[in-house]
């Protein structure tokens with residue numbers, strides 16, 4: 392059953408009408424979701440016709456249908472990858488047992504926590520991005536922002552379906568609470584730190600979709616290995632949507648760099664003041680934004696040593712990235728892993744049991760993956776003949792979680808005193824002046840084919856449409 396039923400109020404491929412009680416409960420949650428979307432979704436966007444893709448099947452080829460949609464009419468629904476017959480748990484203490492189609496009683500609390508934590512990030516990012524539509528640098532970018540937003544809304548549906556279907560009353564209460572927390576709210580914030588940070592401008596948005604949506608990719612990949620089969624199937628489909636979000640980030644930063652390099656070559660300068668005066672974002676500022684988003688995002692993987700991470704793995708709830716491709720015993724009982732600590736004022740490695748270090752393992756997988764895109768960004772400067780290179784800061788830089796929290800470590804990985812760190816922090820992290828400058832460039836460009844002066848047009852449009860296609864129609 393891979394076709395999606397769009398004739399029901401909630402589009403789905405899980406035979407929702409076959410379970411009346413569940414259908415009713417989700418149909419009661421639906422207006423609350425729409426109320427949340429109107430209140431916290433993209434600001435002032437309700438009447439726009441947006442060229443969006445909608446899932447029409449879960450087949451890898453051609454699942455998407457593109458057309459103009461008013462965003463509140465987007466068909467958010469429940470789409471799971473098809474069930475694999477005979478699927479078995481392939482890691483942890485239950486290795487070799489049949490995958491669970493229901494929640495095992497002893498793992499119920501942990502599974503609920505995992506699903507709620509993932510679910511909470513989805514509406515959070517929509518809230519963080521809600522004002523960006525007012526300052527989109529083009530219709531193409533505005534459309535991409537809205538595409539990311541509606542899909543994050545759908546990811547919330549994916550987690551809420553699991554809560555309603557498998558966790559009874561507790562699950563329904565958690566589903567309500569997901570609509571009540573608010574990003575950055577002092578009294579009722581979102582669960583994870585990075586999802587309470589502001590995304591105030593489009594450079595932040597591109598960094599966020601490059602780094603923080605990539606955290607999403609790694610978390611979802613680990614959950615796609617889960618012994619709880621419905622969680623594995625739903626996260627597999629979410630991953631197909633996530634790829635576009637990271638594309639928006641990678642290509643967005645790339646286009647910013649391209650424009651900056653053009654301005655630098657036209658003026659024959661690398662003086663940030665002159666580049667800024669010409670309306671482009673100087674490369675050191677891009678580096679400082681990168682440092683911020685990278686360090687805040689790697690905190691999302693959690694403490695470097697965590698008994699919860701060990702439990703989630705051993706009990707078969709959350710695997711490693713690409714668990715199936717690894718050649719060890721998939722139990723890891725006697726294995727070790729190296730994590731960082733401060734010893735005699737310096738960063739040093741120490742070996743710890745791998746099961747306890749699985750957050751660090753996932754973080755290191757993320758780091759390897761994100762460095763690849765930074766190298767692709769550097770090709771833009773290389774092609775333009777500009778010697779500046781971006782890099783990711785040291786893993787211990789600006790951390791708030793785990794052993795490395797609140798140490799003072801430079802982007803190069805040198806431990807320094809608090810005073811030294813404070814004196815130099817604005818060389819490394821975007822200062823209020825940097826942010827004010829970037830903010831000063833933001834202003835909506837709404838004519839098809841036109842782009843703000845701080846960003847280059849993309850090489851190609853969406854769904855093979857031209858770059859000057861009318862991706863959003865204002866009414």
Ligand SMILES: [Fe+2]
Pocket residue numbers: 513542543546607
């Ligand atoms: Fe998501």
Ligand SMILES: [Fe+2]
Pocket residue numbers: 543604607633636
């Ligand atoms: Fe995403």
